[in-house]
Amino acid sequence: MGVSWGIISTANINTPIIAGARASDALEIVAVAGRDGARTEAYAREYGIPRAHAGYDALLADPDVEAVYISLPNGMHVDWAVRALQAGKHVLCEKPLSRRVADAVRAFDAADAAGRLLMEAFMWRHSPQTQRFAQLAGDAIGELRLVRAAFSFPLSDPGNVRLSRELDGGALMDVGCYCVSGARLLAGEPEAVSAQQVTTSEGVDVRMAATLRHPGGVLTTLDCALDLPNRSELQAIGSSGALWARDPWHCHAASFELLRDEERETVTVARADSYRLELENLSAAIRGESAPLLGREDAVAQARVIEALYASADAGGALTAV
Numbered sequence: 559m560g561v562s563w564g565i566i567s568t569a570n571i572n573t574p575i576i577a578g579a580r581a582s583d584a585l586e587i588v589a590v591a592g593r594d595g596a597r598t599e600a601y602a603r604e605y606g607i608p609r610a611h612a613g614y615d616a617l618l619a620d621p622d623v624e625a626v627y628i629s630l631p632n633g634m635h636v637d638w639a640v641r642a643l644q645a646g647k648h649v650l651c652e653k654p655l656s657r658r659v660a661d662a663v664r665a666f667d668a669a670d671a672a673g674r675l676l677m678e679a680f681m682w683r684h685s686p687q688t689q690r691f692a693q694l695a696g697d698a699i700g701e702l703r704l705v706r707a708a709f710s711f712p713l714s715d716p717g718n719v720r721l722s723r724e725l726d727g728g729a730l731m732d733v734g735c736y737c738v739s740g741a742r743l744l745a746g747e748p749e750a751v752s753a754q755q756v757t758t759s760e761g762v763d764v765r766m767a768a769t770l771r772h773p774g775g776v777l778t779t780l781d782c783a784l785d786l787p788n789r790s791e792l793q794a795i796g797s798s799g800a801l802w803a804r805d806p807w808h809c810h811a812a813s814f815e816l817l818r819d820e821e822r823e824t825v826t827v828a829r830a831d832s833y834r835l836e837l838e839n840l841s842a843a844i845r846g847e848s849a850p851l852l853g854r855e856d857a858v859a860q861a862r863v864i865e866a867l868y869a870s871a872d873a874g875g876a877l878t879a880v
């Protein structure tokens with residue numbers, strides 16, 4: 559039987575999640591919760607979700623919900639993940655789980671105590687494009703020496719949660735976390751970082767550029783911004799070749815370039831819905847059929863790098879151990 563999911567909030571990002579769930583036999587979305595009962599009722603009708611709950615606690619009390627997808631603003635992720643786990647639900651929590659190592663650990667401790675699964679929703683990691691890219695970075699470009707990662711877009715709405723300090727907004731939290739995830743996937747856990755940021759008057763980073771030093775002298779340069787044009791990029795550069803993905807995070811392109819011996823080749827992979835794949839991965843893990851792709855180790859390491867990048871940026875670019 560498919561896993562029954564509930565959604566916490568009526569966020570914009572729910573749209574591809576609902577579409578991914580609808581395309582799958584492994585799960586179904588049976589309920590959604592929002593702060594405003596009437597608005598959530600209308601939302602549930604619009605998306606064909608059977609039950610609407612007024613308030614997130616009501617969804618956590620719904621005995622028919624086995625797993626919850628949390629699409630709340632960043633600063634609410636850990637508290638609601640813990641509450642959901644303590645209510646006996648499995649949790650897929652939107653990225654980034656947290657910018658604080660202690661909170662990421664707290665969330666996974668709650669999962670372990672409850673005997674439930676928790677996964678950070680880095681949908682790009684589930685894509686066949688990402689898996690092929692990482693494989694070729696390991697065996698088609700010689701010794702990996704440099705990673706370049708970028709993600710930016712222009713945010714025009716000053717009221718957007720991404721600019722809220724209380725809700726853990728910021729360019730690194732919103733889009734730079736993908737660059738961190740990419741650097742870690744390709745080059746391993748960084749040993750030290752140095753970051754520069756431009757912030758709003760409230761202290762929220764709208765632009766950041768950073769260098770990461772990984773074991774073996776591999777370097778990453780990354781940049782992320784909420785005030786630059788739409789840009790996505792991931793490059794892995796080795797001693798004898800390079801890989802270049804121009805759509806590494808959304809993976810709609812289902813292709814990237816391999817440069818070797820002065821030759822440029824396009825590597826194509828099967829098109830896939832990363833949102834569906836992450837839901838199916840966790841649903842299968844809930845049924846004991848497979849392991850979750852991403853767990854405690856990845857999420858805590860991810861928070862550790864984000865914490866170090868903010869510490870460095872807040873100290874004006876100081877070299878900071880991870």
Ligand SMILES: NC(=O)c1ccc[n+]([C@@H]2O[C@H](COP(=O)([O-])OP(=O)(O)OC[C@H]3O[C@@H](n4cnc5c(N)ncnc54)[C@H](OP(=O)(O)O)[C@@H]3O)[C@@H](O)[C@H]2O)c1
Binds near residue numbers: 592594631
């Ligand atoms: N994986 C991806 O591709 C991807 C893409 C975009 C965003 N995200 C992540 O998904 C999360 C949501 O992003 P989004 O852009 O979809 O957010 P959004 O549209 O602004 O929605 C956030 C939702 O949180 C609820 N909420 C509760 N307290 C709130 C508060 N104080 N202020 C604002 N909203 C509040 C609201 O739902 P109710 O009123 O219904 O309760 C609101 O609809 C973020 O963590 C983001 O990083 C992931």
